Amino acid sequence: MSKSEQLFKQAQKVIPGGVNSPVRAFKGVGGDPLFFTRGEGAWLYDADDRRYVDYVGSWGPMIAGHCHPDVVRAVQETAANGLGFGAPTEIETRMAELLCNMVPSLELVRMVSSGTEATMSAIRLARGFTNRDKIVKFEGCYHGHSDSLLVKAGSGALTLGVPTSPGVPADLAQHTMTLSYNDAEQVSKAFSEIGDQVAAIIVEPVAGNMNCIPPAEGFLQTLREVCDRHGSVLIFDEVMTGFRVAPGGAQQRYGVTPDLTTLGKVVGGGLPVGAFGGRRDIMEYIAPTGPVYQAGTLSGNPVAMAAGLATLALVQQPGFHEGLDQRAKQLVGGLKTRASSAGIALTSNQVGGMFGLFFTEADQVCDFAGVNDCNLERFKAFYHAMLEHGVYLAPSAFEAGFVSSAHDDEAIQTTLDAAEQAFASLS
Numbered sequence: 515m516s517k518s519e520q521l522f523k524q525a526q527k528v529i530p531g532g533v534n535s536p537v538r539a540f541k542g543v544g545g546d547p548l549f550f551t552r553g554e555g556a557w558l559y560d561a562d563d564r565r566y567v568d569y570v571g572s573w574g575p576m577i578a579g580h581c582h583p584d585v586v587r588a589v590q591e592t593a594a595n596g597l598g599f600g601a602p603t604e605i606e607t608r609m610a611e612l613l614c615n616m617v618p619s620l621e622l623v624r625m626v627s628s629g630t631e632a633t634m635s636a637i638r639l640a641r642g643f644t645n646r647d648k649i650v651k652f653e654g655c656y657h658g659h660s661d662s663l664l665v666k667a668g669s670g671a672l673t674l675g676v677p678t679s680p681g682v683p684a685d686l687a688q689h690t691m692t693l694s695y696n697d698a699e700q701v702s703k704a705f706s707e708i709g710d711q712v713a714a715i716i717v718e719p720v721a722g723n724m725n726c727i728p729p730a731e732g733f734l735q736t737l738r739e740v741c742d743r744h745g746s747v748l749i750f751d752e753v754m755t756g757f758r759v760a761p762g763g764a765q766q767r768y769g770v771t772p773d774l775t776t777l778g779k780v781v782g783g784g785l786p787v788g789a790f791g792g793r794r795d796i797m798e799y800i801a802p803t804g805p806v807y808q809a810g811t812l813s814g815n816p817v818a819m820a821a822g823l824a825t826l827a828l829v830q831q832p833g834f835h836e837g838l839d840q841r842a843k844q845l846v847g848g849l850k851t852r853a854s855s856a857g858i859a860l861t862s863n864q865v866g867g868m869f870g871l872f873f874t875e876a877d878q879v880c881d882f883a884g885v886n887d888c889n890l891e892r893f894k895a896f897y898h899a900m901l902e903h904g905v906y907l908a909p910s911a912f913e914a915g916f917v918s919s920a921h922d923d924e925a926i927q928t929t930l931d932a933a934e935q936a937f938a939s940l941s
């Protein structure tokens with residue numbers, strides 16, 4: 515038995531399913547999860563000291579690779595002064611100033627401790643501000659696990675086949691309307707019927723929790739238009755896309771400015787951080803300036819702020835995003851060439867440092883139905899073959915992949931060599 519197998523057995527005795535977040539349990543691909551002991555750049559080492567090229571990146575935060583010395587140093591230096599005070603610190607203002615400078619929609623921003631908290635708080639704020647209950651989301655998009663948003667959700671909820679979770683009161687779920695991602699016509703029609711009751715649209719501006727689906731031409735603009743017409747709040751959930759697809763996120767890349775933005779992952783540099791912010795008049799509606807309540811014991815934790823600021827400093831370096839984009843293109847292009855040589859039908863999507871692979875004959879995959887039509891069994895076989903050859907992909911066909919600035923030629927070539935063998939084993 516491997517060390518990982520032993521550790522997983524032990525974990526299952528005291529942790530539900532042996533994991534602290536369901537998608538880690540390998541239910542989407544079968545087999546047992548690996549337990550990791552350390553990371554370095556683009557590489558992860560498991561409990562048996564096997565090395566893997568990592569395309570999960572802690573589900574996104576590790577945009578500069580594992581253990582970047584600047585980030586580690588910032589954490590160590592800040593921790594030496596105390597782990598947290600539950601009172602204001604200057605570093606929180608520095609973080610807020612930076613976020614407002616980087617992300618087009620932010621005039622005011624509030625820090626929280628996870629992406630889930632950010633989206634849950636943004637929804638409450640939008641409901642309070644508009645005095646309306648209904649929200650619109652899109653099938654296969656995941657916005658964390660708060661009740662209103664765990665309806666036809668993506669990510670682990672989709673992987674485990676429970677997109678609408680038991681435990682979400684029907685009385686609450688009835689206020690969440692779920693539409694099809696990239697179907698602008700359906701959005702316009704829904705808003706012509708009930709637009710005046712809608713508090714907010716929340717959307718992943720590039721969907722990354724049903725694999726990776728970029729927005730269709732004009733889709734985000736339509737969301738902006740219907741929200742303007744009906745007085746609804748447009749929320750871009752940039753927990754995944756923030757700082758990844760452009761320095762100012764998807765809103766900068768696609769030129770559509772939402773009213774509120776939610777952030778997570780990269781903003782915490784690997785520590786538990788989220789944020790939500792946007793238009794001043796809406797953000798001033800939150801306590802203590804406004805009546806909508808929201809709070810957090812560890813919000814704005816200085817050590818987490820230090821990790822985030824150090825990561826954002828790296829992200830702002832000239833050429834950072836061009837480098838990510840180029841690496842991701844090199845990877846995806848190389849995989850497609852090798853799949854084609856092996857006679858395997860493979861389609862891909864890629865936006866900056868985010869990518870998706872689809873085992874399908876279709877030329878493009880642009881919505882939830884397209885993702886569902888893919889060959890899941892082939893993905894599972896590919897997944898395990900890649901793992902066998904030292905490449906760690908997300909253990910589900912419904913998750914995007916992430917490239918970091920630490921993915922160098924060696925990491926990419928190791929991946930392509932592994933893929934050549936994996937594709938050969940599938941054909």
Ligand SMILES: Cc1ncc(COP(=O)(O)O)c(C=O)c1O
Binds near residue numbers: 657788
């Ligand atoms: C787009 C998006 N929103 C929200 C969340 C929730 O963030 P967290 O897992 O930090 O609660 C995630 C990831 O889990 C996400 O990908």
Ligand SMILES: N[C@H](C=O)CCC(=O)O
Binds near residue numbers: 538723
């Ligand atoms: N897809 C999720 C976040 O983006 C995966 C993280 C998790 O649920 O553990």
